[in-house]
Amino acid sequence: MSGPFGGLRPFSIKTKLGALVVVSVFITTGLLLVAMKTETELRFITVFSVIATLLITQFVAHSLTAPLDEMNAVARAVSHGDYTRRARGADRRDELGDVASTINAMADDLEAQDTQRKELVANVSHELRTPIAALRAVLENVVDGVSAADPETMRTALKQTERLGRLVETLLDLSRLDNGVVPLKARRFEVWPYLSGVLKEANMVASARAGIASGSGSHTRTDVHLHLDVSPPELTAHADAERLHQVVANLIDNAVKHSPPHGRVTVRARRGLYPESLDLEVLDEGPGIPESEWHRVFERFNRGSHAGAPGKGSGNDGGTGLGLAIARWAVDLHGGHIGVAESPRGCRIQVTLPGLPEA
Numbered sequence: 397m398s399g400p401f402g403g404l405r406p407f408s409i410k411t412k413l414g415a416l417v418v419v420s421v422f423i424t425t426g427l428l429l430v431a432m433k434t435e436t437e438l439r440f441i442t443v444f445s446v447i448a449t450l451l452i453t454q455f456v457a458h459s460l461t462a463p464l465d466e467m468n469a470v471a472r473a474v475s476h477g478d479y480t481r482r483a484r485g486a487d488r489r490d491e492l493g494d495v496a497s498t499i500n501a502m503a504d505d506l507e508a509q510d511t512q513r514k515e516l517v518a519n520v521s522h523e524l525r526t527p528i529a530a531l532r533a534v535l536e537n538v539v540d541g542v543s544a545a546d547p548e549t550m551r552t553a554l555k556q557t558e559r560l561g562r563l564v565e566t567l568l569d570l571s572r573l574d575n576g577v578v579p580l581k582a583r584r585f586e587v588w589p590y591l592s593g594v595l596k597e598a599n600m601v602a603s604a605r606a607g608i609a610s611g612s613g614s615h616t617r618t619d620v621h622l623h624l625d626v627s628p629p630e631l632t633a634h635a636d637a638e639r640l641h642q643v644v645a646n647l648i649d650n651a652v653k654h655s656p657p658h659g660r661v662t663v664r665a666r667r668g669l670y671p672e673s674l675d676l677e678v679l680d681e682g683p684g685i686p687e688s689e690w691h692r693v694f695e696r697f698n699r700g701s702h703a704g705a706p707g708k709g710s711g712n713d714g715g716t717g718l719g720l721a722i723a724r725w726a727v728d729l730h731g732g733h734i735g736v737a738e739s740p741r742g743c744r745i746q747v748t749l750p751g752l753p754e755a
Contacts, residue, residue, distance in 0.1 A: 416456050420449045463492045467499055474499075479507035524563065531556040580636045580729055584672060587631040587665050588624070594644045595622045595663065598652075620655045622648065625664040634672035634751045639726040643734070644676070646719040647745050651680035654743070673751030681742040690736040694724040 424445045463485045473481040482503060483496040534553045537543040599622060644663065651661045664677040685693060727734040732749040 413456075416452060419452055423448045423452075460492065463488070463496065467492075467496060470499055470503070474503050474506060477510075479503055479510055524560070527556040527559040527563075531560075580639065582634055582636050582730075584632055584634050585637055587633050587674065588626045588629055590637065590640075591624055591626065591644065591663055591665060594641060595624055595648070598622060598645060598648050617652055617655075619658050620652045621658070621660045622652075623660055623662045625662055627666060631665060631667055631674075632672060633674035633749065635674065635730055635749050636726075639729060640749070642726045643723045643747060644678070646723040647678040647747075650719055651678050651682070651743065651745075654682035655680045656682060668748060668751060670750060671752045674747075674749045676747040676749070677737075678745045678747075679739065679742060684739065684741070684743045685736055693736055694720045694734065 427441045427445050427448075430441070463483075466485070467483045470481045470483045483499045485493055486496040486500055487493060488496065531553055534543075534549060534556070538545050538549060543549050599618075648661060648663065655661055659681040661681075662677075662679045664679065666675045667673070668675045724734050727747055727749070730749050732747065734745065734747045737744045737746045
C-alpha cells in the first residue's frame with residue numbers, strides 16, 4: 397500500500413494513539429464550548445478536561461502495556477527453558493498481535509528443537525549401547541579365555557565396530573547438515589555405471605550384515621530384488637557423486653526395509669528438463685505412505701506410526717530417523733527437490749537434480 401497512510405491498519409497502535417489525540421481534543425473543545433455557553437469558570441473546565449483525558453489515556457495505555465508485560469514474562473520463561481508458555485493476544489489485529497504470534501512461533505520452534513535434541517540423545521544412547529555391549533562381551537570372553545581370538549571371533553568384534561562407525565558417520569552427516577557449510581564437488585558422470593555400483597554396494601553390505609541387527613538403520617535383508625532402470629542407457633548427469641550416493645543409498649535402504657518378502661525395489665533414472673539434469677525415482681512394493689504423512693516423511697527423527705513409511709520403522713529396525721532428512725539435505729545442496737509422489741502400489745520417492753547451472 398502506498399501513500400501517506402501506507403501500512404496503517406484500522407486497529408494498529410498508530411491508529412489507537414491517533415484516536416486518543418483526536419478524542420482528547422474533542423473533549424477539550426466540547427468542554428470549552430459548554431463553558432462559553434454556561435459561563436462556567438475556565439478552571440473547572442480545565443480540571444474536567446484533564447481528568448477525562450487521563451482516564452482515556454489510562455485505558456488505552458493499559459490495553460497496550462498489559463500484553464507487553466505478558467509477552468515479556470513468556471519470553472523470560474522461554475529463555476529459562478520453559479517452552480510450554482505461550483503469549484495470549486495472537487489474534488489481535490495490531491502490532492502486538494504480530495509480536496505475540498512471533499513469540500509463539502519462536503516458542504514452537506524451540507520446543508520442537510528441544511524435543512529433537514532429547515530424541516537424539518535417546519536414539520544415540522540406544523544405538524550405542526547395543527554394539528558396545530556386544531563388543532565388550534566378545535572382548536571379555538577373549539580376555540577371560542572363554543573363547544579364542546580366532547578369525548571368527550574377531551570378525552564378530554569387527555562387525556560391532558563397523559556398526560559404531562556407521563553411527564558416527566550418521567552423526568557427522570547431521571553435524572554437516574546443521575552447519576550448512578558442505579561445498580558441492582559436482583562433476584559430470586555416467587548414470588548407469590554409477591547407480592549400478594550403488595545398488596551392488598547395497599547388496600554386498602546387506603549380505604555382509606545378514607543375520608546381524610543393524611545399529612545404524614541400514615537394512616540386512618537379502619530377499620528383496622534391486623532393479624535398475626536407466627533410459628537412455630548413455631544418460632549423463634552433473635552432480636556431487638558423494639552426496640548423491642547418500643541420497644540413493646538412504647532411499648534404497650528405506651525402500652528395502654518396508655518391502656514385502658521377496659519384493660522388488662526399482663531405481664529409475666531419466667533425463668531432466670535442463671542440461672545434465674536428472675530425474676530419479678525409487679519405488680517399492682510395500683504398503684506405502686498415507687498422503688497425510690507426506691509432508692513429515694523427511695523430518696528428522698520422524699519414524700511415524702505407519703509401518704510402511706520410509707524411515708519409519710516399526711520400532712525394531714534400529715533406525716535413527718535421520719536417513720531421509722540427510723537425503724533431503726543432500727538434494728537441497730544441489731538446489732533440487734525431493735518428495736513423495738502418488739503411486740498405485742507401494743511408495744514412490746521422486747528426486748530432481750537441476751544439473752548444470754544456467755548461463
